[in-house]
Amino acid sequence: xxxxxxxxxxxxxxxxxxxxxxxxxxxxxxxxxxxxxxxxxxxxxxxxxxxxxxxxxxxxxxxxxxxxxxxxxxxxxxxxxxxxxxxxxxxxxxxxxxxxxxxxxxxxxxxxxxxx
Amino acid sequence: xxxxxxxxxxxxxxxxxxxxxxxxxxxxxxxxxxxxxxxxxxxxxxxxxxxxxxxxxxxxxxxxxxxxxxxxxxxxxxxxxxxxxxxxxxxxxxxxxxxxxxxxxxx
Numbered sequence: 001x002x003x004x005x006x007x008x009x010x011x012x013x014x015x016x017x018x019x020x021x022x023x024x025x026x027x028x029x030x031x032x033x034x035x036x037x038x039x040x041x042x043x044x045x046x047x048x049x050x051x052x053x054x055x056x057x058x059x060x061x062x063x064x065x066x067x068x069x070x071x072x073x074x075x076x077x078x079x080x081x082x083x084x085x086x087x088x089x090x091x092x093x094x095x096x097x098x099x100x101x102x103x104x105x106x107x108x109x110x111x112x113x114x115x116x
Numbered sequence: 117x118x119x120x121x122x123x124x125x126x127x128x129x130x131x132x133x134x135x136x137x138x139x140x141x142x143x144x145x146x147x148x149x150x151x152x153x154x155x156x157x158x159x160x161x162x163x164x165x166x167x168x169x170x171x172x173x174x175x176x177x178x179x180x181x182x183x184x185x186x187x188x189x190x191x192x193x194x195x196x197x198x199x200x201x202x203x204x205x206x207x208x209x210x211x212x213x214x215x216x217x218x219x220x221x222x223x
Contacts, residue, residue, distance in 0.1 A: 035212070037160075045152075045160060045203050047212040059210040062117070095159055100150035100207055103172060106159040 002026035002105050004096050009110030016086050016114075022079040022096030022107055030074040033099050036081050038092035039109075048094070049081065064090075086114045118142050118206050122215035128223040133194045137218045139187045139204035148208035151180055151189045154217075155200045163202075164189065194220075 008020040022034070036048040049070040050059045058070050069082040079096050093109040119142040129135050139149065147167035152160035162171045164180035167187055177192040191198055199222050204215040 044217045045154075045205070045214040047205070047214060050210065050212070061211045100152075100162055100165045100205060102165060102169065104162045104165070106161075109159055 002103070004098075004105050004107035006094065006096055006107040006110040009094065009112045011113050011115065012086055013116050014086060014088060014114055017082070017084045018086065018112060020081040020083065020094055020096075020110060020112070022081075024077045024079070024105075027098075027105065029072075029077040034070075034072060034079045035097050035099070036070065036079075037095045037097055038090075039095070040089070040092045043092075046092075051079070083112070086112075088114050090114050117211055118145060118209065118213055120204055120206055120213050120215040122202075122204055122218050124218060125216065126219045126221060128221045129194055130223045131194050131196060135191050135194060135220065137189045137202055137204075137220075139182075139189070139215050141185045141187075141206055141208075144184045145206045145208035147183050148206060149180075149182070149187050150205045150207065151178075152203045152205065153198075153200045154203065160203065 003025045005023045012018050035050040038046050038048050048061050051070045055072045067085045071080045091114045093111050095107050095109045097106045098104050121140045123138050149167045151164040153163050154160045163174050163178050168180045179190050181188050199220050202218045
């Protein structure tokens, strides 16, 4: 079964750090550009970051640039998002996803509340 | 960055209606546009890719059109399962950006 499974979410204090993981199965992970997309409670979708198939190129939204780092381990079929200097406005459900082409795959999301 | 603007923000319609949602890009994106449907508590579901490509398993009542800066998503005959929020997304250039969403409500 083609699947993406996020993990690592949870309550974190402002200024804290968290690393999200996204485990892929059922498809050739190393062939796909991967992205993170987030959704704050009651709000719309926000694209966060993307990484090339090799990991050599990374892209970020201005809102997270300098604080978040995307990476991947193709040997483990896993995507990561290291989130530092977290702010209340980073509170959201974080999804990992393949590109919007035929047979795209999205995970179920992991919630990251940032609060003291 | 490319800004994506959807209209309307809310649309009230009845089962059987034909509805159209518009998405405008602040600069040309060719046909690098996707449409998603999202229901409460669920991940977005891809409906249309590359402006008019129907994702596998998506009913044929959904269709997309457009190129450049103006795009539309049409549902030919609304079904009860179609009441949801719809988003467009450009993937012509980073940062990829989403429209603000269109909430399709039951009239």
